[in-house]
Amino acid sequence: MPERDVVSWNAMVTGYWQNKDLKESKMLFDLMPERNVVSWNSMIAGCVENETVDEVFEYFLSMPGRNTASWNAMISGFVRYGWTEEAAMITGYCKKGKMENARILFEDIQPKDSVSFNAMTTGYAQNGDGEAALKLQAQMLRRDMKPDHSTLVSVLTTCSTLPSLKEGRRTHVIILKRGFASHLSICNALITMYSKCGCIIDSESAFSHLNNPDLVSWNTIIAAFAQHGLYEKAVSFFSEMRMSGCEPDGVTFLSLLSACGHFGTVNESLHWFDSMVKNYNLIPWLEHNSCLVDILGRAGQLEKAYDLIKEMPFELDSGIWGALLSGCCAYSNAELGQLAAEKYFELDPQNSGAYVVLSNIYAAAGRWKEVKRVRGLMKEQGVKKKPAYSWMETGNKVHFFVGGDVSHPNIEEIYS
Incomplete structure (x- = not known):
């Protein structure tokens, strides 16, 4: 065609989804130089017809304007999937994060x-x-x-x-x-x-x-034991998992390495790291390597941790350098700590944690000029230390507190 108008485009978009080729239909829709309400309605109808429910909401909420046909197309989808009109619209707004719109619609529903x-x-x-x-x-x-x-x-x-x-x-x-x-x-x-x-x-x-627990179930319980520092229980359930015929994945080994971190054993962590590669042909993720750096750092093997970082075939994130920095703080290694902190600042300059840790390293070494320099750098960058907080549950509500907090409106009631 020497010239194509919106009617021509709409005809092709509709033709494709009517012949069960929604992918091609969506591709043409994205390429349209201009769209009208018919174009949008066609895509909504196509998604309903091809049972791609999430995309129905996406197109409906993205429309610049709606007519009766738009609502009819949506309602036909609601009926097909057994949803009420209002509830489906609430779900659509929620998926977009528009909770205020969803709340208004919810309040209007009677009954x-x-x-x-x-x-x-x-x-x-x-x-x-x-x-x-x-x-x-x-x-x-x-x-x-x-x-x-x-x-x-x-x-x-x-x-x-x-x-x-x-x-x-x-x-x-x-x-x-x-x-x-x-x-x-x-x-x-x-x-x-x-x-x-x-x-x-x-x-x-x-x-x-x-x-019949699946892989997610096994990973979830192993992660729970790891979170509580129960290394032996985590390993025991890993053995049960293997006996049941369920093959581990990267998430499984991440939990095992995390359990090793709480348990404080370098040999076991190296065993699991090697096992995932040699026995299960799994390629370690950045998170696996970060966990191993943390374990080596906790054990004081800082140079080995740094060597591991240098060999990583990944684009490193702040978590890797933060793990090394924590180890340097625990073992008062100012030189390596400074290097880790500088790398951390490049990736996450607004995180106060690294500044505080580096300041503590210098303070432990009596390098007060460096402490002053780090604090000046924080001020220069506009970085403020976020206070740590804890919480307690009482009266059907969770209450959050920072250190020395006496500003909570129910402080006397809570502690009485």
Whole structure:
């Protein structure tokens, strides 16, 4: 065609997805010099027809303008996938991170059903607002509504992040009542939640309810033992995993190396690092190497750690140099520590941690001029030390505190 107008493009875009070639349809849509509402509606209809649900939301939310056909195309998708119109729109906004839009839409729904509650609760959890997610789940229970599978996983993840053991246990009760205790993804989320909340025995108990644990399940429980410094338990479960016929992957060995880090054994860490390469033909990631550098640094083998860094075939990140810097601080190696810190500053100049560690190294060596120089550099770069904090759970809420904090509005009530 010597000239193609938007009608010609739309005809081709529609023709491809009608013949089950959505990939080609999307490619032509992306190449269109101009689009009208028909173009967007065609892509929505194509995604509905080809059952690519996530892309339905993506195109609908990206449209510069919508007409009746746009809404009809979306509604046909809602009906096909068994979702209500409002809940599907909430999910679409949540996927885009537009929680305020999702909340407004949620508030407009009358009456609210379990589908809309589940969509909103999951959205809050996935966008990092754990407190709002837990509040909505509580509202669901008061209304005698049932959280679905994805909502329960999201809420457990929220409880892991806060961490909130009380809400985690409450969610576990709901899981038991709903008969989800042996569901793979829910059990995996339970293992992580209990581990992050300090209850490793409950993590192991949750794992025991799995009839056929998959690789993710094995990796999750091994990581839980590693997090708690239980090296022998991690190795024991690795052996059980192998006996069950499940092949380990890079994540498995990362957990084993992490367990070695807590246990403080260089020989074991080198054994696992070599084993993943020689016995399982796995190529070590940057994270594996970073873990090994950390272990060598903790053991005082700083030169060996530095040699390992120099041999790495990766683009190094700040974590590698941070691991070496920590080892230099523990063993007062100012020269290597300065080199590690300079490399760290190049990659992450606004992180206060490296400045503080380097300052501590110089202070331990009595090099006060260097301490002053590092503090001046922090001021020059506008870097401020972030205060460490801790938390406690009471009264159905997690409270965060910094050192010497007396500003919390309920401080007397909490400690009474």
